[in-house]
Each structure stands twice: as structure tokens, then as C-alpha cells.
Amino acid sequence: MRGRSPRGVLRRLHPLEPSPAPPSPSLLAIEVKGLVKRFEDTVAVAGIDLEVPVGQCIGLLGPNGAGKTTTVEILEGLQTPTAGKVHLLGKGWAHDAKELRERIGIALQETRFAERLTVEETVQLFRSFYTKGLSVEEAIALVHLxxxxxxxxxxxxGGQRQRLALAVALVADPEILFLDEPTTGLDPQSRRxxxxxxxxxxGKGRTxxxxxxxxxxxxxLCDQVVIMDHGRIVAQGTPSELIASIxxxxxxxxxxxxxIPAEALAEVPNLVSTxxxxxxxxxxxxxxxTALPGLLSVVAARGARLRHLSTRQxxxxxxxxxxTGRALREGESP
Ligand SMILES: Nc1ncnc2c1ncn2[C@@H]1O[C@H](COP(=O)(O)OP(=O)(O)OP(=O)(O)O)[C@@H](O)[C@H]1O
Incomplete structure (x- = not known):
């Protein structure tokens, strides 16, 4: 686990049972105020505020170097902020680290497991770090392994390894689960x-x-999406709110x-940007x-022939x- 230890447990649950206590919508799982992180002359996180209610899935998106990992590692208690406040489940890392480690789970993007252990032995090993949590069988069943x-x-x-990383993060039945690019490199079937x-x-009310x-x-997956760039939050909302916002x-x-020269496209009705x-x-x-017939008229008026045309949401x-004028993933041109 790249030198990190797994995190913790609250109570024993059967995977198919609903949470015994429904999450209180007023309780914040995560509260961040004015978070800043500087590394010498680099400002990795440039002042962010964030509130995540219990039971939500929040997605942190952004290109390489946007500050996502730094932000998440501060939330996970693995880095200390230069400035700002972070509370998880109403607790802070400065005073409640032991309790918080029992209540959050982390699945890293790449996890190295002991090669001479089986899946079951690996989950058993991580389960042994905690006093409470799921049974080994329950954790393995949750990820279908x-x-x-x-x-x-x-x-x-690769996909099975990612699922094992998730089982290990889940075995302590954490209230907040951090997943760092959990499906990077997986085939579409494993991703789904x-x-x-x-x-x-x-569905079990976990954040x-x-x-x-x-x-x-x-x-x-996400109820709320936060788009980061250069250490700042550049947009935040539900996926449909964000799409509507542009x-x-x-x-x-x-x-x-x-x-067709770009200037000629200005004639297309209801155009937002090109x-x-x-x-x-x-x-x-x-x-x-209205836009599509308008575009076809522009193309016809210039005597041009379409080589490709597609539309999408x-x-x-x-x-x-x-x-930002840039693509989210490197190598993809805007
Ligand atoms: N330990 C460190 N020392 C110096 N600079 C750092 C350190 N960690 C991160 N940075 C810098 O802080 C900025 C934000 O990095 P971070 O890893 O948080 O971005 P990210 O959004 O997670 O990127 P990626 O998608 O590539 O993982 C980058 O410019 C990075 O080089």
C-alpha cells in the first residue's frame, strides 16, 4: 500500500443490509475552509472551500497538476495544510487522528500487495488491523472476488487487483471512502x-x-462534481448543473x-462557442x-463537402x- 496503512472501522454490517442509522442530511462528512498547500515555490492548493454532506459521492476532477491529489491527501490526514481548516465527520486531524483513521477508508490508484498472499489472506491481514468491521467473506463478496x-x-x-484494493479499503466498513482514480487503466467491463x-x-449511505x-x-457516480485547475475550484455542482452552466x-x-473558416461559423444560430x-x-x-440546418446552409453556401458530421450531448x-480552454486528459486536443 505504498507505505500507507489501511483505515478503519465503525460497526459490523452485512453487505446486503441497509445502514442501521440513516445518514443525517444536515451532518457534513467533509468540511474544508480556505485550504492552502504550498511546496516551496509551488502553490498546489490555492484556497478552496468544500462541503460534502454525509452519503454523497463527490468527484474531484481536473488535469494533471491541478491539486487533486494534494487536496485528497490533506483530507486523508497524510499531508498537513499550509493554511485552512479540514473537518471530517466533525473531527480534525490535529486532535482526533486516531478516531478518524478508524472511520475512513482509502483505495489507492496503484496498490502493491504481498505476492505470496492469496486474496483471502490479504483481506484477512488488513482486517486484523482493526477491532471492528466486515468479515473477510463480506468484504470479498462486496467486490465480487x-x-x-x-x-x-x-x-x-488489473481489474481484479483494483477490486482487491477496494475490498481492503472496505474491510473496516469506513464511513468515508477515498478512491484515487479507481478505474484508471481498466477495460470498460471491469470499470463498470x-x-x-x-x-x-x-446505497448504504457511505460518503x-x-x-x-x-x-x-x-x-x-457523483452527486457533486468539483472541477479543479491550478489549485483552485473552477466549477462545482451536480453534473447536470455544470453542463447547464455552460x-x-x-x-x-x-x-x-x-x-470552413471559423469566422463563417458565427452565422450558425444558437451558437455558444466554437x-x-x-x-x-x-x-x-x-x-x-436550429443550429444543424444553419450549419448545413453555411457549408452549402461555400460549396464545401462534409467529410464528417456527428452530434452528441x-x-x-x-x-x-x-x-479553461484545455482538455481534461493530457494528449486530448480541445
Ligand atoms: N511533494 C511535493 N513537492 C513539490 N511539489 C509538489 C509536491 N506534491 C505536489 N506538488 C506539485 O503541486 C501541484 C499539484 O499536484 P497534485 O499531485 O496535487 O495534482 P493532481 O491534480 O493530483 O495531478 P495528477 O492528476 O497528475 O495526479 C503540481 O504542480 C505538483 O508538481
């Missing part, structure tokens, strides 16, 4: 399997903090021969039914592009 219980960790696939596990946790580079993942509902992508790449244009529009990727 029953068939691999006697398999050595070294023989697991992990989403199901996270949905089930939400989940998710960092991800995948917008679709945030859109599916004023564009639909995206048209097209390419033509000859190319982005041009080497071989085509991406238009954000409010109403597809706006996504959180488009929110990020609109706000």
Missing part, C-alpha cells in the same frame, strides 16, 4: 463492475470521494473539404434543431474545455 479468494495476488488481472460496487456503497480523469465516471446542450463536430482543430470544428450549441469534458 469470491472465485479468486484462493488466488495469489500476483496472478490477478467497479461502478456497481461504488453504487452499492452509496465517497472520487478522483478521476474520466468524465463519464463522474457523470454516472449554456450549451449539444455539441456538433464536423469537418469539410474545403475547410473550437477549431487541424481537421475540423467543434461547435457548442443551444438548440440542435454536452459532457463534463465540454464544461472543462469551456472554462
Amino acid at each position: 469470491q472465485e479468486k479468494r484462493r488466488t495469489y495476488t500476483v496472478k490477478l488481472s 463492475a467497479l461502478w456497481d460496487v461504488i453504487e452499492a456503497l452509496k 465517497v470521494v472520487l478522483t478521476t480523469h474520466y468524465m463519464e465516471e463522474a457523470q454516472v 449554456g450549451a446542450e449539444q455539441i456538433i463536430e464536423f469537418a469539410s473539404t474545403p475547410d 473550437r477549431s482543430r487541424g481537421d475540423g470544428h467543434t461547435l457548442s450549441v443551444k438548440e440542435l434543431h 454536452a459532457t463534463l469534458d465540454d464544461v472543462f474545455l469551456t472554462l
Whole structure:
């Protein structure tokens, strides 16, 4: 576990049973005020405020270097802030570290397990660090690894390894679960399997903090999304609120021969913004039914031939592009 120890337990629960005490909507699982973290001349976190009610899944999104990991590691008690306040479940790391370690769980992006232990032995080892929590069988069942219980960790696939990391984070039945890019590098099927596990946790009233580079993942799982850039929160809300905030509902992508100059696209009705790449244009529009015929007229008037045309709903990727002019994932051109 990259030198970190797993975190903790509150009470023993059967995975299929609902939480005995329904979460109080007024209780904040996480409260952050004026958080700043400086590393010599780098400001990794430049003053953020955040409130996460109990039972919510919050997604922290942003490009490489945005400050997500630093923020999350401060929340996890692994780094100390330069300034600002952090409370988890009403407690602070300065005075309540022992209790907090029993009440939060962490699944890292990459977890190295002892190669000579089986899945079952690994979960058993982590379970032994806590006085209370799930049974080993329950934790393994939650991540659907029953068939691999006697398999050595070294023989697991990437997706199975990620699920084992989740089992280890869950074995103490934590109230807040931190998941650092839990599906990075997984195939779509494994990714969806992990989403199901996270949905089930939400169903049990657990609070989940998710960092991800995948917008679709945030859109599916998160009640609240926080988009970070250069250490600041640049946008925050539900996925649909954020998408509505850019004023564009639909995206048209097209390419033509000859190319249409970007200025000519200003004639397209209900246009919100345009982005041009080497071989085509991406238009954000409010109403597809007026914008699309308008675009076709512009293309026809210039005697151009369409090489490609597609439309789609706006996504959180488009929110990020609109706000910062950059793509969320490196290597993807705006
Ligand atoms: N220990 C450190 N010492 C110096 N600078 C650091 C340290 N940790 C992070 N930084 C810097 O702080 C900034 C934020 O880094 P952070 O890892 O929090 O970003 P991130 O959003 O998690 O990025 P990624 O998606 O690549 O993990 C970066 O400029 C990074 O280089």
C-alpha cells in the first residue's frame, strides 16, 4: 500500500443490509475552509472551500497538476495544510487522528500487495488491523472476488487487483471512502463492475470521494462534481448543473473539404462557442434543431463537402474545455 496503512472501522454490517442509522442530511462528512498547500515555490492548493454532506459521492476532477491529489491527501490526514481548516465527520486531524483513521477508508490508484498472499489472506491481514468491521467473506463478496479468494495476488488481472484494493479499503466498513482514480487503466467491463460496487456503497449511505480523469465516471457516480485547475475550484455542482452552466446542450463536430473558416461559423444560430482543430470544428450549441440546418446552409453556401458530421450531448469534458480552454486528459486536443 505504498507505505500507507489501511483505515478503519465503525460497526459490523452485512453487505446486503441497509445502514442501521440513516445518514443525517444536515451532518457534513467533509468540511474544508480556505485550504492552502504550498511546496516551496509551488502553490498546489490555492484556497478552496468544500462541503460534502454525509452519503454523497463527490468527484474531484481536473488535469494533471491541478491539486487533486494534494487536496485528497490533506483530507486523508497524510499531508498537513499550509493554511485552512479540514473537518471530517466533525473531527480534525490535529486532535482526533486516531478516531478518524478508524472511520475512513482509502483505495489507492496503484496498490502493491504481498505476492505470496492469496486474496483471502490479504483481506484477512488488513482486517486484523482493526477491532471492528466486515468479515473477510463480506468484504470479498462486496467486490465480487469470491472465485479468486484462493488466488495469489500476483496472478490477478488489473481489474481484479483494483477490486482487491477496494475490498481492503472496505474491510473496516469506513464511513468515508477515498478512491484515487479507481478505474484508471481498466477495460470498460471491469470499470463498470467497479461502478456497481461504488453504487452499492452509496446505497448504504457511505460518503465517497472520487478522483478521476474520466468524465463519464463522474457523470454516472457523483452527486457533486468539483472541477479543479491550478489549485483552485473552477466549477462545482451536480453534473447536470455544470453542463447547464455552460449554456450549451449539444455539441456538433464536423469537418469539410474545403475547410470552413471559423469566422463563417458565427452565422450558425444558437451558437455558444466554437473550437477549431487541424481537421475540423467543434461547435457548442443551444438548440440542435436550429443550429444543424444553419450549419448545413453555411457549408452549402461555400460549396464545401462534409467529410464528417456527428452530434452528441454536452459532457463534463465540454464544461472543462469551456472554462479553461484545455482538455481534461493530457494528449486530448480541445
Ligand atoms: N511533494 C511535493 N513537492 C513539490 N511539489 C509538489 C509536491 N506534491 C505536489 N506538488 C506539485 O503541486 C501541484 C499539484 O499536484 P497534485 O499531485 O496535487 O495534482 P493532481 O491534480 O493530483 O495531478 P495528477 O492528476 O497528475 O495526479 C503540481 O504542480 C505538483 O508538481
